[in-house]
Amino acid sequence: MATILFPGEKETSPWSRKPKGTLKSYVRRLQSGDEIAHLITLAFAASIFLITVLLVYELWRNSVLPRHRFGWAFFVTSTWDPVFENFGALPFVFGTLVTSAVSLMLALPLGVGAAIFLAELAPPRISDALTFVVELLAAVPSVILGLLGIFILVPFLREDVEPFLKATLGFLPLFQGPMYGIGMLAASLILTIMIIPYIITISREVLRAVPVEQREAALAVGATRWEATWKVVVPYAKPGIFGSVFLALARALGETMAVTMVIGNDPRISASLFAPGYTIAAVIANEFTEATGNLYLQSLIELGLVLFLVTIIINALARVLILVTTRQGTSQA
Amino acid sequence: MNHHLTWRKFVNGIMLTLTGLCALLSVSLLLVVLGYLGWNGWQYLTWTFLTHLPQPVGETGGGMANAIVGSGELLLIAAATGIPTGLMGGIYLAEFGGKAFSFLVRYTADLLNGVPSIVMGIFAYTLVVLPMHHFSALAGGLALGVMLIPIVLRSTEEFLRAVPRPLREGALALGASKWKAIATVVIPASIRAIATGALLGLARVAGETAPLLFTSFGNQFWSHGLNEPTASLPVMIYTYAISPYNDWHRQAWAAGFILLMLVLVANIGARLILSRSTPAMRG
Numbered sequence: 001m002a003t004i005l006f007p008g009e010k011e012t013s014p015w016s017r018k019p020k021g022t023l024k025s026y027v028r029r030l031q032s033g034d035e036i037a038h039l040i041t042l043a044f045a046a047s048i049f050l051i052t053v054l055l056v057y058e059l060w061r062n063s064v065l066p067r068h069r070f071g072w073a074f075f076v077t078s079t080w081d082p083v084f085e086n087f088g089a090l091p092f093v094f095g096t097l098v099t100s101a102v103s104l105m106l107a108l109p110l111g112v113g114a115a116i117f118l119a120e121l122a123p124p125r126i127s128d129a130l131t132f133v134v135e136l137l138a139a140v141p142s143v144i145l146g147l148l149g150i151f152i153l154v155p156f157l158r159e160d161v162e163p164f165l166k167a168t169l170g171f172l173p174l175f176q177g178p179m180y181g182i183g184m185l186a187a188s189l190i191l192t193i194m195i196i197p198y199i200i201t202i203s204r205e206v207l208r209a210v211p212v213e214q215r216e217a218a219l220a221v222g223a224t225r226w227e228a229t230w231k232v233v234v235p236y237a238k239p240g241i242f243g244s245v246f247l248a249l250a251r252a253l254g255e256t257m258a259v260t261m262v263i264g265n266d267p268r269i270s271a272s273l274f275a276p277g278y279t280i281a282a283v284i285a286n287e288f289t290e291a292t293g294n295l296y297l298q299s300l301i302e303l304g305l306v307l308f309l310v311t312i313i314i315n316a317l318a319r320v321l322i323l324v325t326t327r328q329g330t331s332q333a
Numbered sequence: 334m335n336h337h338l339t340w341r342k343f344v345n346g347i348m349l350t351l352t353g354l355c356a357l358l359s360v361s362l363l364l365v366v367l368g369y370l371g372w373n374g375w376q377y378l379t380w381t382f383l384t385h386l387p388q389p390v391g392e393t394g395g396g397m398a399n400a401i402v403g404s405g406e407l408l409l410i411a412a413a414t415g416i417p418t419g420l421m422g423g424i425y426l427a428e429f430g431g432k433a434f435s436f437l438v439r440y441t442a443d444l445l446n447g448v449p450s451i452v453m454g455i456f457a458y459t460l461v462v463l464p465m466h467h468f469s470a471l472a473g474g475l476a477l478g479v480m481l482i483p484i485v486l487r488s489t490e491e492f493l494r495a496v497p498r499p500l501r502e503g504a505l506a507l508g509a510s511k512w513k514a515i516a517t518v519v520i521p522a523s524i525r526a527i528a529t530g531a532l533l534g535l536a537r538v539a540g541e542t543a544p545l546l547f548t549s550f551g552n553q554f555w556s557h558g559l560n561e562p563t564a565s566l567p568v569m570i571y572t573y574a575i576s577p578y579n580d581w582h583r584q585a586w587a588a589g590f591i592l593l594m595l596v597l598v599a600n601i602g603a604r605l606i607l608s609r610s611t612p613a614m615r616g
Binding site: 033150152 | 345
């Protein structure tokens with residue numbers, strides 16, 4: 001979490017000597033061991049690429065059956081019936097999207113607010129210390145957050161928060177129906193806790209990369225501290241903040257354990273956040289070991305493939321956005 | 334006009350306070366987690382819990398000794414597969430790599446890092462469990478090992494690049510070949526930071542549950558060898574927490590406490606080690 005690593009950064013070699021291409025010098029380097037070391041490390045580096053290719057291949061190969069049987073209808077039908085081998089993933093897609101969206105809506109203002117405080121207001125030492133605490137929060141295993149979710153958050157939601165929401169905002173379909181505690185709201189809140197560290201640490205880095213002249217210019221024409229931050233610094237850092245949001249989104253979409261433990265695992269589409277739901281990752285976690293029959297198992301693997309592709313695309317996008325912002329920032333500083 | 338200025342100052346004060354509250358709330362989340370885990374976990378942590386096997390369903394008492402050892406086993410397999418691959422790959426990227434291919438490796442590593450852990454579980458399942466027809470510690474350890482590779486790779490590359498260039502030139506000037514300079518000068522200069530990076534990676538995969546659910550599965554007894562299903566702390570926390578038994582809930586808290594302490598100690602320790610290294614070596 002401490003550093004954001006970008007593809008393509010720092011590409012200059014720390015070695016000044018460029019090997020010559022003739023066969024004779026190649027043999028000499030082979031004898032001195034340089035070429036051997038080169039080839040060995042190259043093989044390991046290449047294996048990372050090969051593992052990823054193999055990962056895609058395995059997921060693709062093992063999800064042939066449902067792709068041929070259901071096609072795209074897999075994602076827009078909502079029967080999930082292992083007995084008659086009829087599989088539609090709409091409730092899982094719905095649950096995944098809703099919980100991720102709600103958690104982003106909660107985490108974005110909170111995370112960006114905290115990042116502004118850490119980057120713009122707090123003294124460096126305090127900022128570093130608080131950021132470390134936030135990084136530690138990111139290191140808490142998700143199964144532990146799930147444990148807290150089941151025994152602390154769910155009873156709290158059931159007894160206090162949900163009755164309150166129903167009484168005040170009950171006219172909205174979002175906050176209606178029976179209050180179980182477990183459900184989409186609990187899952188969204190746990191996800192919020194999990195993604196906040198991502199938004200804070202990356203947004204803070206991006207905000208800090210904004211050149212100090214930008215702030216000084218705004219303050220010089222009479223802006224208040226807040227106006228300089230909100231109207232100058234934040235717009236400058238916007239692509240990078242979006243990048244942090246995308247990284248957080250990828251994390252939320254793929255998060256499994258904590259969500260599985262509090263969402264209720266019920267493949268139903270309901271407008272209310274109080275209602276139990278199901279997510280793609282949760283259904284894989286719950287039903288994979290019980291999946292009898294190839295079509296059932298492969299349907300779950302196809303869900304894994306979808307999760308993989310979606311998070312890969314979002315991650316790739318996020319990295320480009322963060323890269324653009326910090327490069328822009330550092331090159332002008 | 335003056336009125337307007339007062340208003341702007343008022344907004345300034347309010348919004349800046351709000352950002353402070355956001356930070357306070359985010360930081361306090363960790364304290365809440367620590368507080369509950371510490372309070373409940375410490376209370377239920379007993380010597381029996383650390384040294385005994387789980388009791389059959391319905392009987393109280395017993396412990397998770399097999400899960401603690403099982404987690405260690407899984408981490409060993411993960412370390413044995415993930416760390417060498419990540420380390421050698423990192424050496425390639427920092428010391429040998431060309432432009433296009435290095436970019437490809439780096440980018441794939443970053444993407445691999447973002448793959449949901451449950452997908453890694455499916456990967457290990459199709460690769461190891463399906464051909465072998467049974468769950469095994471090996472499959473779980475491999476799933477964790479694959480997750481470890483990109484973490485170790487990127488941290489190794491970063492720390493190697495932080496080694497000052499004159500050190501390399503000094504070694505070459507004394508007549509060392511390039512690989513000798515790397516092996517005897519560059520790597521020793523950054524070995525502490527590299528090891529710390531690997532430790533952080535291990536701490537991260539130690540808490541992973543999703544990739545183990547259908548690879549190493551679980552076991553109520555000691556497992557005999559890497560070829561058998563193996564209990565692990567995260568999976569035990571999960572199954573015990575969603576069970577209907579109060580005694581199991583208490584044990585889940587105790588196990589959660591142990592796991593959280595391990596992860597936090599590793600993270601804080603790594604931070605201390607890195608901050609004591611030279612400024613250039615800081616992550």
